[in-house]
Amino acid sequence: MSDTTVLPDAVPPVDLDAPVDTIARPATTLVETAPLPEAWARLHQDREHLGVVVRDGMPLAVVTAGALAERWPGGGPLVQHRSTVHDVLDRPCGVEVLAADDSLRHAGQRLLHTGLPALPVRARDGALLRIVTTTDLLAALLAEGPPA
Numbered sequence: 001m002s003d004t005t006v007l008p009d010a011v012p013p014v015d016l017d018a019p020v021d022t023i024a025r026p027a028t029t030l031v032e033t034a035p036l037p038e039a040w041a042r043l044h045q046d047r048e049h050l051g052v053v054v055r056d057g058m059p060l061a062v063v064t065a066g067a068l069a070e071r072w073p074g075g076g077p078l079v080q081h082r083s084t085v086h087d088v089l090d091r092p093c094g095v096e097v098l099a100a101d102d103s104l105r106h107a108g109q110r111l112l113h114t115g116l117p118a119l120p121v122r123a124r125d126g127a128l129l130r131i132v133t134t135t136d137l138l139a140a141l142l143a144e145g146p147p148a
Helices: 036-043 065-070 076-082 104-114 134-141
Strands: 029-031 050-055 058-064 118-121 130-133
Touching: 029 036, 036 050, 036 058, 036 065, 050 118, 050 130, 058 065, 058 118, 104 118, 104 134, 130 134
Parallel strands: 029 050
Antiparallel strands: 050 058, 118 130
C-alpha cells in the first residue's frame, strides 16, 4: 500500500514567468476627490470590494471598502458628503505600479513586500488601468483561472 496520493486531474503548474497582464483585470478606479458615499458605492460594485485611487490618471493608492469604513468620519450626512477619498488616505503619495510584462513571480513578490491586497498594472497602449490582486494570483497558482 502506497502513502502517495495521485491526483488524476492534476493540471500542469502555472508559468511564474508569464506576464502579469495574463491575470490582471480592469481596475475599479476612484478619483481622489470623490465623495466618500460615491466611493463606497463604487467599491461595492467590485467583486473584491477594492479599487485604485487616481489623480490625473496616476495611481495614488489601493483602497478597500473595509479600510474606507474604518476611516469613515462621524458627524452625519453633511460631513460625510463633504469628505473625499483623499481625506481618509494614509499616504496619498503614490503606489507601486507593475508593468504589464512583469512576471507573475515579480507580482507575487511585490504584493508580499507591500502588504497590499492588489497592485495596479500599467495599461498597454492607452487601455484602461488594470489590477492584479492576491486572489487573482492565488487562483492562477492553483490553476483555477481568474475568479468569476
